[in-house]
Amino acid sequence: MSSPPAIDFPTSDDDVEMEDGAEHSMPNVPPAQEPLFLAGTPSITGTPARRWGSNAPDSTPLRGVTARRAVGMGTPQRNLFRSSSPLAFPSSSPAKTPRRRVDIPSDGPPDSDPLDFPSSPITARTPKNRRGDIHSSLSITPSKSTLQPRRLDYNSNRDFNDLNSDATNLDVPLSSAPLLSAPAAPTDEPDEIRAIWGTTVNLAETMKLFREFLKGFKPKYRAAHDRDLGLPTRVFSSPEEGEVPLYETYLRRMRQMGDTNLNLDMVNLLAYPPSKKLHSQLFKYPQEVIPAMDQVLKDLMLEVADIDQQTGVDGMEGTVGDEEIADIMGRIYKVRPFGLPAVNMRDLNPTDTDKLVCIKGLVIRATPVIPDMKVAFFRCLTCSHTVQVEIDRGKIEEPARCPRDVCASVGTMSLVHNRCEFADRQVIRLQETPDAVPDGQTPHTVSLSVYDELVDVSKPGDRLVVSGIFRSVPVRVNPRQRTLKSLFKTYLDVVHVKLGGGGALGFDRSTRPAGGDRLPGVGDGGNEDEESGVEGRQSRKAEMEATLRELSTKPDIYEVLARSLAPSIWEMDDVKKGILLQLFGGTNKSIARGGGGGGPRYRGDINVLLVGDPGTSKSQILQYVHKIAPRGVYTSGKGSSAVGLTAYVTRDPDSKQLVLESGALVLSDGGVCCIDEFDKMSDATRSVLHEVMEQQTVSIAKAGIITTLNARTSILAAANPVGSKYDVNLPITRNIDLPPTLISRFDLLYLVLDQVDEALDRKLAQHLVGLYLEDAPARETEDILPLHELSAYIDYARSKIHPVITEDAGAELVRSYVDMRNMGDDPRASEKRITATTRQLESMIRLSEAHARMRFSEFVEMQDVKEACRLMREAIRTSAMDPRTGKIDMGMLNTGTASGQRKMRDDMRKGILSVLEGAGGARGIKWMEVIKMLGEQSSVKVDTAEFGEVIRSLENEGLVKVVGEREKRMIRRMEG
C-alpha cells in the first residue's frame, strides 16, 4: 500500500489524464500529498515550490531545462500514484479545502516514509499555505484547460534536482499530480475550479498578469499615473531611471538580503496598464490572489536567480548559485500588498468580509507571541494511523473517528503535539486614532492577527497603517453545547503593517532600538527615506515635506504662521510672533573644546513671559501653545495641573482656610512648559526654574541619590501684576511679584495691558453684546493654517533645520547689540544705564536662529537678525522702560532697580539721614513719622516700599537701627 497512498481521488482521474499530455506542473491544485506521510516521516515533502509551476509563456529560457528534468519522472510516477491510491477520497472531504503551497521544504521524499501506517485520505486537507495571514477557504484551481502547462513545473524539478533526488524523488512530480486534480470534491464543483470559487476570476490569468507586472513594471508608469491624478511626481534624474524594471531590482535585492517578503504598493498595479485588473482582484479576493502572487514571486525569484547564474552575476556563479537557488527553493515567499486608501475602522462592515482592507489606528494592547497551530497531527490510538489536519478559518477540526475504514474507531484520534506545526502569531488590539473618531464618539477597537515576520513589529502606543483581510467568524456562545449562535466576531488577518501612520509628530524614533523595528520585506515603501528615489514613489511623508517646503517659500509665511497661532485672539501680533519663534527655538550649541563632557552648552530654548491685566487672554494663548507644542506641559502656578504632579491640602495658618499647595513641577525634556499664574507659584518650584532656564538641567536629590537630569525646556509663562491691575507708573519689577533674577532669564517679556479707550471699548462692547446675547456668532475667515499643519510645520523645522549664522548676520548682531547697549547712553546724565547685557545678545542670537528656522533657511541672514532685534526692542520697550525716565534700562530686570530708581534711593537715603540727624534721631523716631517728615521735604511722594528698602540697606550698613514691631517701629540713628 504504502507511500503513494491516498493521494489520488478517483474522481480526479480525468483531470490527471488530460494533464498527462502536458506536463504535470499544474500549479495550485491542492496537493494531496501531505497526508501521505506517516508517523515516521522525517518531514513532509510537500514542497511549496513545487506546487505551482509558472505557466507564463514567456518563461521560455528555462523551459527546456525544466522539461528535461521533469519529464519522464512525472508521468510514470503519476500513474503509479493514481493506480496505487487505494483509498477513495471520501466525499466528505472538504469541498473548500483550498490548496496553497505546501511549504515545508522537502528534505525527504514522501515515499521514504515507513509505510507502517496507512495514512488517511481525509488528510487530503493537506497543509495549506503556511502564511498565517491567509487561510484561504477556497481552492485555487485553475483548470487545466485554462492553464495548459506548457512546461514542466520548473520549481519542482529544480527542487528535486537540487536535492540530488534519487528515485524516491520521482514521486515529487507525482505528488504534485494531485495538485492538478480538482479539489477534494470535484463532483461538487465542476466548473469553478478554473476560477476563484463563485467568481469569474481566472487565477491562471491572474498569475500571468502578475508575472507580467513584476517583469514589466517601471517607475515611469507610476509617474504617469500620478501625473494623471494630479499628484506631485518625482522628476527622474535621467530617462533611464524611469525605465528600470523595478521589481526585478527588488527580487535581486531580496535574494541578496535573504528576504522573503515583497512589499507591493497596490497603486503600482493600477499604474501599470496591463495589470489594472489585478488591483480589484487583489482587493476583492485577497485570499486567493495573494497565494497566487506568492507563487509567481517564487517562480520569478528562481527565474531571476537562474538567469543571474547563467550570466554569471557576482555571487551567483556555479555552485554558489546552485546553493542560492536551493535556498530559494526552500523558502516561502510572501507578497505583502498595501496602498489601499485607509478606511475608518467603524466603516468596516460585513460586506468587507474576506476582502483586503486598510485601516489606521493606535496599538493599545499586544499579546505575547502565541504559537499558532497550523497543522495538527493526530494519531489513532487504536491503529496508529496518522492524520494531519490543517487550520481552517482559525479552527482545527478534530477528526471524530479514525478515517481508516478498517479501523474507524470513534474518538481515538489523539493530538501528537510535537508533530504539529506551529507559526508565530500575535493578537493586537488596534484602537481608532483620535483624529478618526467622529465628534462625540468613543473610539472603536478591532483585533488584528499578525503572523510570522510581522509579529512584534509594533508595540502598544504605535500608530499603524495596516492592510489585511477582514474576517468574520462565528462565535460559539456556549462551548459546552458546541452550537453556534448567530453571532460573529471580526478581526483582521494582517498582510502588511506600516508604522507611524498619521499624526503630525509620528512616533519618536529615539525610543526604538537602533534598527530594531525594521519592517520585514523589500519593496515599495519599505524604507521611505532612502528608497523613495528607487521607487519613484512619493511617500506621504515626502508629500508633506513638499507641502511644508512650499509653504515656507510664501513671502508672508511669518505673518501667516503668527496669525495661525491662537487665531481667536485679536491683535497682539508681536506677542504671537515672539511665541512663534519660541516654538521654533534656536539651535543648541555646545563648545567642543574644554574640560569634562565637552565644555558648556548654550541653550537654544527661548523663554517668554507675558505679564498683564486679567482678562487679556493670556491663558488662552498658553492653552493654545500647549496644544501645538511638542511635549507641552500646561500647569497653573496655583497647582491644579497636568500630569505628574502631587499637591497637598493644608489649612492656611493665617486665614484658617483650606488651600491647595502644588508640589513639584514636572518638566519635559525637549518640550514647552506653559505656566499660568507664574506669580502664584511657590518659591520652591520657582527655584527649580532658575536652574532649568539657564542650565537646562534639574537636580534631584532623592533616596540618597543626587542626580542631574536634562530639562531642555522652553518656558512660556504668564503672570498677573501685583495689584489686580498693572500700575503703569511703577517699573515692571514692582508690578510683578517675581525675583528679578528670574525675570531676566526670559528672552522676551511682554506686557499685555488693558487700556481704557472709549472707541475701543465701545467696539468691544458691541462685539460682546452681539456675541453673548444675540445668538448669531459671526466667524471670520482669514488665511490661517489649521492646527495640525502648524504643528507639522514647526516639528519639521525643529527636526530638520539647523541654521548657521552667516558672517553678515554675525556682524549685524554685533552692531545691533552695540546699538542696544548705547540706547541708554545719555551724555547729559552722569549715571550709566544698562540697556542690554550679554543675556540680550544671546537672546538675539536665539531669536535670529529661530526666525531662520521658521523660513526653513539653513543660514541666519540679515533679515533674521533684523526681525530678532525688532522683537527684542519691542519687548524691551514695553518691559524695561523706566516709567520715571522713559528710558530703557535692562538693569531694572537684571537687578530689580532702575538707574533712575537707584538715584532716587540715594536721594532718599540722604534725606532720611538728614531727618534723623535732626531732632531726636538718637532716641528714635517713629517709622510713619519719618515718612511724613521726608514727604514734607521732598517734591515727590515717598514710596513706602522704597522707603523700606532704603532703611533696610541703611540698617545693614549699621547706620540706623529699627526697633519694635509693625506700627510701633522706631528708627534710631546709630552713632557712627
Add this chain to the structure above:
Amino acid sequence: MVSALVPDALADPDAVLQDLDGVPARVTDHFKSIFASDDAFNEIPPLTLDHPPEVHKDRSLVRFRAMIQDTSPSPEIYLAKRSGGRCGGWGLGDDATTQADNIDYANLKECTVFWAVSVPGESPWTAPVADLPPNRATHRPPHPHKYPVPGAPHVGVQVKIYDAGDSLRSTDVVTFVGILTSEPIQADLELATPSLVPTLHVLFFQPVPPTIVPRVYPSPSATPELRDELITWIADEALAGDRDAAEWVLLCAIARVQSRTPPILPLTLTLSHFPSPGAGQTTIPALTHVLAQIFPLVSTLPISLHTLNDTSFAPESKNEDLHSGWLQLPAGSVCVVTEGGVTEGGVFERGLANLRAVQEAMNAQTLEYVFPFSRFAFETDIAFVVLSEGRKSTFFQINANVPLRPTTPDFEFYKSADSGVRIPGREKLEAFRALVGGAKIGSVSIGETTAEFIQDDFVNERKAAQGLTSDDLIHRMMVARLLALSLQEKEITVEVWEKTKALEGRRKARLG
C-alpha cells in the same frame, strides 16, 4: 384587530418579531406604530430600580429610560437570516447553524452594542408610571464600575441596537423599548464560563428631552410671584433664609450651554461660607434635596481626599472597558459639589487629574475620557454649584462667588432626603417644576435699544471706574440672560439689565 396588537406584542414579542422579515428599519416602524399612543406606551413594563431585570420574565418586552454610558464596544455581527429564512438578530437563533461552512456572508448584519445605565441623578418624581408593584430588594448591578456614582444602586444593561444606533452618544438619555434577556458581554464571549448580564435587544428607542418631562417656554403658569415663592422656598428650606443666595442658585441651575463657538457656557457658582457637615451628620446638603424636588437631574459630588484620590471623576477605559466617573452626567444635570468633606492631606496624581477634570468641565464644558494612549474630550452640559466653607472655593475657579448670609439661626444645612424638607403642595410643586423646566430650554433675545443701552453703560462705567473689564461685561450679560429666563421673558430689557446690576452689586458688596 389593532387593539389586539398591543397585548400580543407585550405577551410574546418574539412571535411578533418572527413574523417580520428582520429588516431593522421595518421592525422599528412596526413596533413604534404599535406603541405610538401614550397609553399603549405606558403599558410596557418599565425597567427601573423598582423593577430590576430579575423581576421581568426572560425575553419580555420592557422600556428602559437610560443614560448611555459606554459606546466603545465593537459592533456585533449577527446572522440576519437563519436557516429556513427565518429572521435572525434580537437574540433569536440559539438554534443557529452548527455548520460554519454554509454561512452566507451576505446575510451578516451589524448591530451596535452599548452599555446603558439608569439615568444618574434622576429625581424620583420623574419615574415612569407603572402598574407593577415596586420590588427592589434583590438587584445587584453586574458591572458597578460602569455607573458614575460608585456603589450607588442602579440598573445597568447591555443594549443592542439594530437600527440607527450610530446616532447615539455617550451620556445621551434615551428610552429604549426592547426584549430583555441575559447574554454574555462581548469581551467574555469566548471565555469558558462567560458571566451573563442583562441585555436589551432594542426594538425602537425614543430620545428624552433634557428636562425629562417635556416643557414649554415661557411656562404658562409662571408669574413673577411664583418665581419669588420659589426663591423663598429654596432659601427657607436649604439656605437658612438667604434669598439672594437662593436666587443665584436658581439662576445657576437653569444655566445651560448656549453655544460652543463662541463658548457661551453655564455660569458656575460658589456658595462660600457654607458650613461643613458636623460629625455624624449626613454629607448630603438639604440643597440637593430641594433642587431634586424641582429639577429632574440633580447629582452631588462630595469632594473629599478619599473621593479625589481613590475614585475617578472622568470615565476611563481599562482593559477596553469604559469605567464611569462622577462627572459622566447627562446634559442638563445640576451638580452640587460639596467641599465640606475635605480635610488636610495629600492630593496625588489621580486627585489632581480629578480636580482638573472638574475645572475643565466648568471652564469648557468638556470632559476628557481617558483611553489608552489617548484622551477624548466629550461635551458636557452640567451646571455646577460649589458649596465651600472658606471665603472661596478651595479648588476651583468659579464665575460667581456668593458668601452665604444665613438669616435663620441654627439652621440645619444637612438633612436626609425624607426628613426636614418641607414640600409645598403638589400643584405648587408642579408649577415650580414647569417654571425651571421652561427656563432650562427657553431662549431670550435682545432688542436694539437694550443693546445700545448696555454698550453705553459699559463705556461710561469704564470711564468712571478703573477695573471693569470685558470679562465683567460678559459675566453680567450671562447673568442678565439667566435672569430673563427665570422671569420667563422673551427679551432682555433695560429693566432686567438694571436688576442684574443690582443683583451683582449686592453680591460684590457681600464679597467686600
